Each structure stands twice: as C-alpha cells, then as structure tokens.
Amino acid sequence: MGPCLTPAVSPGRKAGCSCAPPLSFCSERSLMDSDLDLLVRLQQVDAEIERASEDLGRIPQEVRIAEEELASSRGEYEAVEHELEQLLQGQKDCERKKADSRALLADYRGKLLQIRNNTEYRAMLDQIGFVEQAMDETDSRILELMYSEDEARAKLETARMKYDRSVQRTERKKQLLQERASELKASLGKLEARRAELAPLVGVRLGRRYEQLRGAGRRMAVVSLQRGACGGCMTNVPPQNAVEIEQGATYNCPICGRFVVCSADLEKSIHGE
Numbered sequence: 001m002g003p004c005l006t007p008a009v010s011p012g013r014k015a016g017c018s019c020a021p022p023l024s025f026c027s028e029r030s031l032m033d034s035d036l037d038l039l040v041r042l043q044q045v046d047a048e049i050e051r052a053s054e055d056l057g058r059i060p061q062e063v064r065i066a067e068e069e070l071a072s073s074r075g076e077y078e079a080v081e082h083e084l085e086q087l088l089q090g091q092k093d094c095e096r097k098k099a100d101s102r103a104l105l106a107d108y109r110g111k112l113l114q115i116r117n118n119t120e121y122r123a124m125l126d127q128i129g130f131v132e133q134a135m136d137e138t139d140s141r142i143l144e145l146m147y148s149e150d151e152a153r154a155k156l157e158t159a160r161m162k163y164d165r166s167v168q169r170t171e172r173k174k175q176l177l178q179e180r181a182s183e184l185k186a187s188l189g190k191l192e193a194r195r196a197e198l199a200p201l202v203g204v205r206l207g208r209r210y211e212q213l214r215g216a217g218r219r220m221a222v223v224s225l226q227r228g229a230c231g232g233c234m235t236n237v238p239p240q241n242a243v244e245i246e247q248g249a250t251y252n253c254p255i256c257g258r259f260v261v262c263s264a265d266l267e268k269s270i271h272g273e
C-alpha cells in the first residue's frame, strides 16, 4: 500500500473542543495498517455488544407485556365469574321473596275465613291479589335470571378456555425469553472478553480518537467511502481524496472526524481477511 497522499493539515478545530473531537487529515496510516484494522475489529465487537445489550435490555419489558396479557385475560374471566355470582345471588333473593309471599298469602287466606265484614273482606281480597301479582313477577324475574345464568355459564367457559390458553402461552413466552436472556448474557460475556483482548492492542492515539468519537455519539469510527462521500455523515469527499481513499489511503472526515476508508478494505477488515 502506498503512502497516504492527503496533506496532514488540521482543518482548524482545536483539541479540547467539547462539541467534536479534534480533527486532522489522515496521517501515514492506510487501512492495511494493523492498528486501524484492530480498531475496525474493536468497533465491530462494540457494535455487537451494543446490539446484544439492547436485546437483553428489552427482555424484561417483553416479560411484563406477556404478564399483562395474562392479567388481562384473568381479569376478563373474573368479571364473568362475578357476573355469574350476582345472577345466582339474585335468584336466591327472589326465592326468599317468594317464600315470604307464600307465608303472607297463607296468613291472609286464614284471616279471610274469619272476616265477617264485606268491606274488610274485599280489602283482604285486594291484599291477596297484590301478593299473588308480586309472586308472578318474582317468578318471571327468576326465569329471566335463569336465562342470564345459562348465558353467563357459556361465557365463563369461553373465558376459562381463553385464560388457560393464555397461561400456557405466557409460560412458553417467558421460558423462551429466559432462554434468550441466557444466550445473550453468554454471548455478551464472550464479546466483553474479546473486547478486553482487543482494546489494549489498539494504539493509544487511535484508541483515544475512537473513544472521543463514541463519546460524541458516533458509534462507527471507521466508515467506508460511499459514492464519494463520508459513510458516516454523507459529506462529499474532495475527488482527489476519494481517489486516494480508493488507493488505500486513510482519510479523516473534516466534518464528523470519522476515518473514511475504501469499502472493500473495510469489508476485508471486518471479516478478518
């Protein structure tokens, strides 16, 4: 790989600026430089760590959603169960009312036999009529409640099946999520170990630049040249620099500070070729 042809001139920002890392055009490094190659690998490991951490971080929320779904179908079941209890209680109340009416009717009929006065007799007949009418109404109410009870029992059965299915599904989901969490933790452990091996191998200057870029929210410190532009911020690279990048030179984007390399070399580096 030939020497970098880009002038090693700083575009003007001073070191210590809090909004962006210090910038400079490329040094003598090319992508074949082992330091930059290591940095690409480190950045790959960090990207994988980030993905795995995000996936792992989402698992408790997914468990909560599964539990909420279960609680919701349990709630539906309990609501129907309560409805049924109310209907059964209603029927008991009606039966009690009917028994009271029956006792009252027997009492009135007994009294009727002893009444000698016509007016009192008619009044008592009216009373008996009222009680009989009330008993008819109670019977109708009992029938209504019985129809409703049938409906509620059918609804309860449906809700119970739905709840049972929900219990099974939630258990399965939680089991899968736990398995996924274990896998992610294991792969995070391996990735962290890989990072611990790689990080000290990256040169101090590059390592610091990398951390600065990441600190500024730029996860990918080394990007490829994409259609003549920096693959990070998409700012056009001067044509001469683009040619040099394609020839293997490394270029520092003056806008975002990322290392811009040619895509074929980046691919090679990512895949460890």
Ligand SMILES: [Zn+2]
Residues within 6 Å of the ligand: 230, 231, 232, 233, 234, 235, 253, 254, 255, 256, 257, 258
């Ligand atoms: Zn850029």
